[in-house]
Amino acid sequence: MPRLPKSTEQHKIDGTYRPDRHSERLVLSNESPQPPTDLDASERELWLHITDSIPVARVDALALRCLVESWRLYRRAYGDFVANPDKETRITWKACQDAFIAIARQFGLTPVSRSQIKATEPQQDGADPFRDIMERMAKG
Numbered sequence: 001m002p003r004l005p006k007s008t009e010q011h012k013i014d015g016t017y018r019p020d021r022h023s024e025r026l027v028l029s030n031e032s033p034q035p036p037t038d039l040d041a042s043e044r045e046l047w048l049h050i051t052d053s054i055p056v057a058r059v060d061a062l063a064l065r066c067l068v069e070s071w072r073l074y075r076r077a078y079g080d081f082v083a084n085p086d087k088e089t090r091i092t093w094k095a096c097q098d099a100f101i102a103i104a105r106q107f108g109l110t111p112v113s114r115s116q117i118k119a120t121e122p123q124q125d126g127a128d129p130f131r132d133i134m135e136r137m138a139k140g
Contacts, residue, residue: 033061042075043068053137054108063106070100 011017032051035044047068050056056064074096081093105113114134 031058032056033058033064036065039068040072043072046071050107050109054133056107060107063103067100067103067107070096070103074100 033056035047035051039047047064050064050067074093077089077093077096081089083089101110104110108114
C-alpha cells in the first residue's frame with residue numbers, strides 16, 4: 001500500500017513545509033456532519049457512533065451516508081438469507097457485506113485499516129486527540 005502523504009501541520013512540525021507545495025492544500029473543518037433526518041433509529045445510532053468515535057469532517061457526509069446505507073442493505077440481505085438460505089440470497093448477502101466492509105475500511109473501521117492510519121506526533125502539552133479516540137473505540 002502506498003505511503004500516505006503528510007499533513008501540512010506535520011510538514012510544519014518536521015520543518016519540511018514549503019509554501020509552493022503545501023499552502024494550497026484543502027483544510028477541513030473539525031465539525032462532524034449531522035445525521036440525515038431520513039435515517040431510522042439504528043442507522044442514526046451507527047452514524048453517531050462513527051462521528052463520536054473517529055474524526056469525520058462535514059465533507060465526508062456523503063461517504064458516511066454510503067456506509068450507513070450499505071449497512072441498511074446488509075441487514076436486510078442478512079434477514080433474507082436467514083429466512084431463505086438459498087444460493088441467490090447468500091450471494092446478495094455476501095455482496096452487501098463486501099460493500100459495507102469496503103466503505104468501512106475508508107473510515108478506518110477495520111483492524112487492518114486502523115493499523116495503517118498514520119498519526120502525527122502528540123502536541124507538546126501531552127494531549128493526543130487521536131490516541132484518545134482510539135482508546136474510546138477500544139473500550140466500546
